[in-house]
Amino acid sequence: MLRPKIEKVVVNISVGKSGEPLEKAAKILKDLTGQTPCKRKAKKTVRDFGIRKGEPIACIVTLRKQRAIEFLKKVFPVIDNKISKEHFDEYGNFSFGIKEHIEIPGVKYDPEIGIFGMDICLSLGRFGYRVKTRRKGKAKIGSKHILTPDEALVFAKDVLGLEIA
Numbered sequence: 001m002l003r004p005k006i007e008k009v010v011v012n013i014s015v016g017k018s019g020e021p022l023e024k025a026a027k028i029l030k031d032l033t034g035q036t037p038c039k040r041k042a043k044k045t046v047r048d049f050g051i052r053k054g055e056p057i058a059c060i061v062t063l064r065k066q067r068a069i070e071f072l073k074k075v076f077p078v079i080d081n082k083i084s085k086e087h088f089d090e091y092g093n094f095s096f097g098i099k100e101h102i103e104i105p106g107v108k109y110d111p112e113i114g115i116f117g118m119d120i121c122l123s124l125g126r127f128g129y130r131v132k133t134r135r136k137g138k139a140k141i142g143s144k145h146i147l148t149p150d151e152a153l154v155f156a157k158d159v160l161g162l163e164i165a
Contacts (some may be wrong), residue, residue, distance in 0.1 A: 011066040014058040092152030095121040
């Protein structure tokens, strides 16, 4: 029960405007992950950027289990299998970004679509941690069952094959 695992991988492309650019970003996410992306709306109006509240400005995909592992195997070579300690939070989750999606092996540049960057967030946890977050029958978990950043670093190094800088 104390062995860490990958709960989910969230891939986000934030375009900043709706319409055709957002559709292109959604097509890229669908091609990379094999899942249909969900669009996210702006929380407030920002006149300087031309964003209105409620306007779709980003698309997101949540990957779990085998799909998450397959996606990570494609993406880790882009960051040279290196990640900094600062990318980990107090619960052992970590995030990193990719500036251009065409850096991913097997992806070719299409001038009609363009180039998009993306944010990738990994949520790590332990077996049995769901007891704390489920709707029915919530229960407290012990402080020793919460994943620490040091344990997440060891998991990233040993299981995922990342080099910690």
